[in-house]
Amino acid sequence: MIRAHDIVLLDKTALKNVELPEWVEETDQLFATVRRGMPIEADSVLVGLRGRERQQRFGFETTLNKVEEVIHPWELVTRNSFREAEVTEYSVYQQYREAQLLLKNHHWGVGGSLGFELATQRATIKPSSDLDLLLYANSAAELPMEIIKENLAFFEKLDTQIISQKGGFALKEFLSQPSKKILLKTNEGPKLTTEIW
Known part of the structure:
Protein backbone atom coordinates (compact mmCIF):
# COMPACT_ATOMS: atom_id res chain seq x y z
CA MET A 1 0.00 0.00 0.00
CA ILE A 2 1.29 3.44 -0.96
CA ARG A 3 0.55 6.35 1.34
CA ALA A 4 1.68 9.85 2.27
CA HIS A 5 5.39 10.25 3.14
CA ASP A 6 6.41 7.21 1.09
CA ILE A 7 9.12 7.86 -1.48
CA VAL A 8 8.62 6.34 -4.89
CA LEU A 9 10.98 5.69 -7.75
CA LEU A 10 9.11 6.49 -10.95
CA ASP A 11 9.54 5.48 -14.54
CA LYS A 12 10.67 8.67 -16.27
CA THR A 13 7.78 8.40 -18.72
CA ALA A 14 5.62 9.57 -15.80
CA LEU A 15 6.72 13.10 -16.80
CA LYS A 16 5.84 12.68 -20.47
CA ASN A 17 2.83 15.03 -20.49
CA VAL A 18 3.70 17.05 -17.38
CA GLU A 19 4.71 20.71 -17.69
CA LEU A 20 7.60 21.02 -15.25
CA PRO A 21 8.95 24.14 -13.56
CA GLU A 22 12.40 25.30 -14.69
CA TRP A 23 14.12 24.26 -11.45
CA VAL A 24 13.43 20.52 -11.97
CA GLU A 25 16.79 18.91 -12.78
CA GLU A 26 17.34 15.94 -15.05
CA THR A 27 18.59 12.99 -12.97
CA ASP A 28 19.38 9.33 -13.61
CA GLN A 29 16.50 8.25 -11.38
CA LEU A 30 13.20 10.02 -10.78
CA PHE A 31 12.26 10.02 -7.10
CA ALA A 32 9.13 11.67 -5.72
CA THR A 33 7.34 11.89 -2.38
CA VAL A 34 3.75 10.67 -2.05
CA ARG A 35 1.30 13.43 -1.09
CA ARG A 36 -2.07 13.28 0.62
CA GLY A 37 -5.10 13.89 -1.53
CA MET A 38 -7.62 12.22 -3.81
CA PRO A 39 -6.26 11.52 -7.31
CA ILE A 40 -8.61 12.12 -10.23
CA GLU A 41 -8.04 8.62 -11.62
CA ALA A 42 -8.61 5.52 -9.47
CA ASP A 43 -5.32 3.85 -10.45
CA SER A 44 -3.23 6.95 -9.75
CA VAL A 45 -1.22 8.49 -6.93
CA LEU A 46 -0.36 12.09 -6.01
CA VAL A 47 3.36 12.79 -5.80
CA GLY A 48 5.70 15.73 -5.41
CA LEU A 49 9.13 16.59 -6.74
CA ARG A 50 11.56 18.60 -4.67
CA GLY A 51 14.25 21.04 -5.77
CA ARG A 52 17.35 22.38 -4.05
CA GLU A 53 15.44 25.14 -2.25
CA ARG A 54 12.72 24.66 0.35
CA GLN A 55 10.12 26.49 -1.74
CA GLN A 56 10.82 24.36 -4.81
CA ARG A 57 8.04 21.81 -4.70
CA PHE A 58 5.99 20.55 -7.61
CA GLY A 59 3.02 18.21 -7.35
CA PHE A 60 1.39 16.09 -10.01
CA GLU A 61 -0.58 12.89 -10.47
CA THR A 62 0.78 9.73 -12.03
CA THR A 63 -0.54 6.23 -12.64
CA LEU A 64 0.49 3.42 -10.31
CA ASN A 65 2.03 1.47 -13.16
CA LYS A 66 4.74 4.17 -13.35
CA VAL A 67 5.86 3.32 -9.79
CA GLU A 68 8.95 1.10 -9.92
CA GLU A 69 9.80 1.04 -6.22
CA VAL A 70 8.22 2.18 -2.95
CA ILE A 71 10.36 3.17 0.05
CA HIS A 72 8.46 3.50 3.33
Whole structure:
Protein backbone atom coordinates (compact mmCIF):
# COMPACT_ATOMS: atom_id res chain seq x y z
CA MET A 1 0.00 0.00 0.00
CA ILE A 2 1.29 3.44 -0.96
CA ARG A 3 0.55 6.35 1.34
CA ALA A 4 1.68 9.85 2.27
CA HIS A 5 5.39 10.25 3.14
CA ASP A 6 6.41 7.21 1.09
CA ILE A 7 9.12 7.86 -1.48
CA VAL A 8 8.62 6.34 -4.89
CA LEU A 9 10.98 5.69 -7.75
CA LEU A 10 9.11 6.49 -10.95
CA ASP A 11 9.54 5.48 -14.54
CA LYS A 12 10.67 8.67 -16.27
CA THR A 13 7.78 8.40 -18.72
CA ALA A 14 5.62 9.57 -15.80
CA LEU A 15 6.72 13.10 -16.80
CA LYS A 16 5.84 12.68 -20.47
CA ASN A 17 2.83 15.03 -20.49
CA VAL A 18 3.70 17.05 -17.38
CA GLU A 19 4.71 20.71 -17.69
CA LEU A 20 7.60 21.02 -15.25
CA PRO A 21 8.95 24.14 -13.56
CA GLU A 22 12.40 25.30 -14.69
CA TRP A 23 14.12 24.26 -11.45
CA VAL A 24 13.43 20.52 -11.97
CA GLU A 25 16.79 18.91 -12.78
CA GLU A 26 17.34 15.94 -15.05
CA THR A 27 18.59 12.99 -12.97
CA ASP A 28 19.38 9.33 -13.61
CA GLN A 29 16.50 8.25 -11.38
CA LEU A 30 13.20 10.02 -10.78
CA PHE A 31 12.26 10.02 -7.10
CA ALA A 32 9.13 11.67 -5.72
CA THR A 33 7.34 11.89 -2.38
CA VAL A 34 3.75 10.67 -2.05
CA ARG A 35 1.30 13.43 -1.09
CA ARG A 36 -2.07 13.28 0.62
CA GLY A 37 -5.10 13.89 -1.53
CA MET A 38 -7.62 12.22 -3.81
CA PRO A 39 -6.26 11.52 -7.31
CA ILE A 40 -8.61 12.12 -10.23
CA GLU A 41 -8.04 8.62 -11.62
CA ALA A 42 -8.61 5.52 -9.47
CA ASP A 43 -5.32 3.85 -10.45
CA SER A 44 -3.23 6.95 -9.75
CA VAL A 45 -1.22 8.49 -6.93
CA LEU A 46 -0.36 12.09 -6.01
CA VAL A 47 3.36 12.79 -5.80
CA GLY A 48 5.70 15.73 -5.41
CA LEU A 49 9.13 16.59 -6.74
CA ARG A 50 11.56 18.60 -4.67
CA GLY A 51 14.25 21.04 -5.77
CA ARG A 52 17.35 22.38 -4.05
CA GLU A 53 15.44 25.14 -2.25
CA ARG A 54 12.72 24.66 0.35
CA GLN A 55 10.12 26.49 -1.74
CA GLN A 56 10.82 24.36 -4.81
CA ARG A 57 8.04 21.81 -4.70
CA PHE A 58 5.99 20.55 -7.61
CA GLY A 59 3.02 18.21 -7.35
CA PHE A 60 1.39 16.09 -10.01
CA GLU A 61 -0.58 12.89 -10.47
CA THR A 62 0.78 9.73 -12.03
CA THR A 63 -0.54 6.23 -12.64
CA LEU A 64 0.49 3.42 -10.31
CA ASN A 65 2.03 1.47 -13.16
CA LYS A 66 4.74 4.17 -13.35
CA VAL A 67 5.86 3.32 -9.79
CA GLU A 68 8.95 1.10 -9.92
CA GLU A 69 9.80 1.04 -6.22
CA VAL A 70 8.22 2.18 -2.95
CA ILE A 71 10.36 3.17 0.05
CA HIS A 72 8.46 3.50 3.33
CA PRO A 73 9.65 5.93 6.05
CA TRP A 74 10.08 3.12 8.58
CA GLU A 75 12.52 1.37 6.24
CA LEU A 76 14.91 4.32 6.56
CA VAL A 77 15.51 4.35 10.32
CA THR A 78 18.63 2.18 10.23
CA ARG A 79 20.22 3.92 7.25
CA ASN A 80 23.11 6.38 7.29
CA SER A 81 23.51 9.37 5.03
CA PHE A 82 25.85 8.66 2.14
CA ARG A 83 27.76 11.79 3.25
CA GLU A 84 27.76 11.10 6.96
CA ALA A 85 31.12 12.74 7.66
CA GLU A 86 29.75 15.99 6.21
CA VAL A 87 26.37 16.01 7.97
CA THR A 88 27.25 14.47 11.34
CA GLU A 89 27.25 17.91 13.04
CA TYR A 90 23.94 19.01 11.51
CA SER A 91 21.29 19.27 14.23
CA VAL A 92 18.81 17.32 12.06
CA TYR A 93 21.25 14.41 11.84
CA GLN A 94 22.07 14.51 15.55
CA GLN A 95 18.34 14.45 16.33
CA TYR A 96 17.97 11.49 14.00
CA ARG A 97 20.71 9.65 15.88
CA GLU A 98 18.94 10.37 19.18
CA ALA A 99 15.62 9.15 17.77
CA GLN A 100 17.30 5.92 16.66
CA LEU A 101 18.27 5.23 20.27
CA LEU A 102 15.00 6.31 21.86
CA LEU A 103 12.66 4.57 19.42
CA LYS A 104 14.64 1.45 18.50
CA ASN A 105 11.86 -0.83 19.79
CA HIS A 106 8.98 1.13 18.28
CA HIS A 107 7.34 1.68 14.88
CA TRP A 108 8.59 5.02 13.57
CA GLY A 109 9.86 6.62 10.41
CA VAL A 110 11.68 9.59 8.93
CA GLY A 111 10.04 12.02 6.52
CA GLY A 112 11.01 15.38 5.03
CA SER A 113 14.42 16.25 3.68
CA LEU A 114 16.34 13.69 5.75
CA GLY A 115 13.99 10.89 4.73
CA PHE A 116 14.51 11.89 1.11
CA GLU A 117 18.30 11.88 1.49
CA LEU A 118 18.35 8.50 3.22
CA ALA A 119 16.09 7.01 0.55
CA THR A 120 17.66 8.46 -2.55
CA GLN A 121 21.33 9.03 -1.66
CA ARG A 122 21.00 12.64 -2.80
CA ALA A 123 22.18 15.65 -0.81
CA THR A 124 18.99 17.16 0.59
CA ILE A 125 19.54 18.19 4.20
CA LYS A 126 21.19 21.45 5.24
CA PRO A 127 22.44 22.78 8.59
CA SER A 128 19.05 24.50 8.98
CA SER A 129 16.94 21.40 8.18
CA ASP A 130 14.37 20.08 10.64
CA LEU A 131 13.74 16.45 11.52
CA ASP A 132 10.30 15.23 10.44
CA LEU A 133 9.59 12.35 12.79
CA LEU A 134 6.71 9.95 12.15
CA LEU A 135 5.21 7.73 14.87
CA TYR A 136 2.96 4.94 13.62
CA ALA A 137 0.08 3.94 15.89
CA ASN A 138 -3.53 2.82 15.49
CA SER A 139 -4.44 3.52 19.11
CA ALA A 140 -3.12 5.68 21.93
CA ALA A 141 -1.90 2.48 23.62
CA GLU A 142 0.51 1.87 20.73
CA LEU A 143 2.34 5.17 21.29
CA PRO A 144 5.64 5.08 23.24
CA MET A 145 4.18 7.47 25.83
CA GLU A 146 6.70 6.66 28.55
CA ILE A 147 9.59 7.53 26.24
CA ILE A 148 7.79 10.64 24.97
CA LYS A 149 7.12 11.93 28.51
CA GLU A 150 10.67 11.22 29.66
CA ASN A 151 12.04 13.09 26.62
CA LEU A 152 9.33 15.69 26.13
CA ALA A 153 11.70 18.54 25.24
CA PHE A 154 13.21 16.43 22.46
CA PHE A 155 9.90 15.43 20.89
CA GLU A 156 8.33 18.88 21.21
CA LYS A 157 11.13 20.62 19.29
CA LEU A 158 10.63 18.29 16.33
CA ASP A 159 7.89 18.19 13.74
CA THR A 160 6.51 14.93 15.13
CA GLN A 161 3.44 13.47 13.45
CA ILE A 162 1.41 10.52 14.56
CA ILE A 163 0.27 8.41 11.62
CA SER A 164 -2.85 6.31 12.22
CA GLN A 165 -5.04 4.39 9.79
CA LYS A 166 -7.24 7.50 9.54
CA GLY A 167 -4.52 10.06 8.73
CA GLY A 168 -1.83 12.12 10.41
CA PHE A 169 -1.86 14.60 13.31
CA ALA A 170 0.63 16.54 15.40
CA LEU A 171 2.03 14.95 18.54
CA LYS A 172 2.12 18.39 20.23
CA GLU A 173 -1.60 18.87 19.66
CA PHE A 174 -2.41 15.37 20.88
CA LEU A 175 -0.39 15.86 24.07
CA SER A 176 -2.06 19.19 24.86
CA GLN A 177 -5.65 18.08 24.19
CA PRO A 178 -5.97 14.30 23.70
CA SER A 179 -9.73 14.21 24.29
CA LYS A 180 -10.64 17.30 22.22
CA LYS A 181 -10.93 17.75 18.47
CA ILE A 182 -7.61 17.51 16.69
CA LEU A 183 -6.61 18.58 13.18
CA LEU A 184 -6.35 15.30 11.27
CA LYS A 185 -4.71 15.36 7.83
CA THR A 186 -6.53 12.93 5.53
CA ASN A 187 -6.65 12.20 1.80
CA GLU A 188 -9.99 14.04 1.72
CA GLY A 189 -8.43 17.11 3.33
CA PRO A 190 -7.88 18.35 6.90
CA LYS A 191 -10.60 17.63 9.48
CA LEU A 192 -11.15 18.77 13.06
CA THR A 193 -12.22 15.57 14.76
CA THR A 194 -11.96 13.37 17.85
CA GLU A 195 -11.95 10.28 15.62
CA ILE A 196 -8.22 10.13 15.07
CA TRP A 197 -7.72 6.39 15.45
